[in-house]
Amino acid sequence: MPLEIVNYPHPTLRFPSRPIKRVDKELRMMAAEMIELMYCHEGVGLAANQVALPLRMFVLNPTGKQGEGEEMVVINPVIQRPKGREPDREGCLSVPGVFGDVIRAKQIQFSGYDLQGTPLNFTCEGFFARVLQHETDHLDGTMFFDRMPEGARKEIDPLLEEFEFEFRSRQAGGTIPSDQSIIKEQAEWLNRYA
Template sequence: MKIVKYPHPALRQKAQPVTAITAEVRQVAARMLELMYEHEGLGLAAPQVALPWQLIVLNFSADPEDKENEFVAINPVILESKGSVVGREGCLSFPGLYQNVRRAKTVKVQAYNLQGEPYEMLCHDLPARVWQHEIDHLHGILFIDRMGSLGRERSARELEQFVAEFEEEKRKGLLPADLAPRL
């Protein structure tokens, strides 16, 4: 399992609800947490590892020792959002790219944990931003889609480089040659 980079088509695929919490789901969640920590992320969504599942992992402190801030969320939804704030955002599928993105300041989310128990969480600021970013991934929405026109313009060179690297990986046989990116 590895994190796929833009413009891999899995990033634009809408994820399907998880219908049963199996040993495979638990193993995938554990591996996703490992990958998230290896890459110093705050969250990771299943489409980022090319799985079409509504599954995300998060840790608002990015510290693997801080289990209090670590969450696995199955079939998460945003129930409410309030306010608006602009903040700097990045993504593990866009290494090195950061831009300002407008998000809700506060969100109330609902999800299931690995025991199949529902939970709700009211978050503000950075945790709210992480939830929104990762839930967007489940709908094929990327943070570049949330950038303003100036952010997109400032990111154009990096985005072109990601596309070029994707095409080079296909040419080298590291990705299937028929894998067409969805920009």
Template sequence: MGEAGPLDLDEVACRPVGHSFYNEAITRLARGRLGRAQFVVSSALRTVTLQIIHYPHPTLNYKSKPVKRVDAELRGMIAEMFDLMYAARGIGLAANQVGIPLRFFVMNLAGAKGEGEELVFINPTISRTTGADEAEEGCLSLPGVYGPVLRPAEVLFSAYMPNGEKFEQKVSGMFARCVQHETDHLDGIMFIERMDDDSLYQIQPEVDQFELTFERLRSEGKLPTDQEITAFQNDIEAKYA
């Protein structure tokens, strides 16, 4: 993916957050020191009701489009994503996991509202990786399914903050794993696609059950058709991508 240009911010300004905020937050997280919550996203009108979608929803395979503008409605979506993430007891949530085909994700390694650091990464790019580390992962779009995933131990990544500033940071540990997991989502890749064949075989019955449930709900008219999903994606992309 080519590098996205600067973000276009509307007149509804979010709380100013400089490079030092993100760098200090990331440093604390990397060292395992989770302080009190510092909110990056200002409150906004929530004009879209979101919910976490489950595998094999087509949007999860969609390569998300870079965000070109941030407005009050998008900030409302971001705030709602944090609420959904906490309710599902997660630590990261990508936009396409709530059906939004845009390149951003939210993250809080504490996994609880009022704790840790709430971070928003817009148009993230991983430019360099080093080392290797295997650990168990799960996914809010495949709740209850877990498996080992081998990933680089350290990554250099860059992203935009909600106020339009760009930053670059080297991270490791759980922070690096979460960044890679969520960035994969934005590229249409789920963690089960990173698992080795033997490990995937062990959880295949659970994955198959999600596919059966999806098809049943679709046949009952309880999930949108591919045409409806595409129309919604086109509307969102026309406004923000």
């Protein structure tokens, strides 16, 4: 079954993702599919829980353009030693059309692994650091609007309520599984990879 981006308030978006303990052909294929979805939806990053996989993995390309920049698949990311503070506008493929200013660390120490198990360990700053922080937040069940100042968050609350209404209406109509079915499916993924 092809992967698709899930919209807020899908339960997996709030599920703290679990570390991946093994990589197989299927996981590699899912990472490749996530990269295609990211480009198709004009994003610069996509976390596994945005495609209903409760695993600590994300893909990114800060240029957002296929064939330009560098594509990365990151497994089990860790952010340390944040320095400085910098506001900037953010959006999310799981809440299309919603944007807001978020203050994030200007510089971070980042570590994780690629699909081959090669360690990643570097210091970065600016937009690249922002994308890494945004995607790692996803894996912790944190949405970008959770980090917005209260006043700014209140401005987008009506838009988030529309997403909630749409999601629950589709669940009631049977086009989206129930929360219980989604949670059961998450457990199956965790048994395979976490």
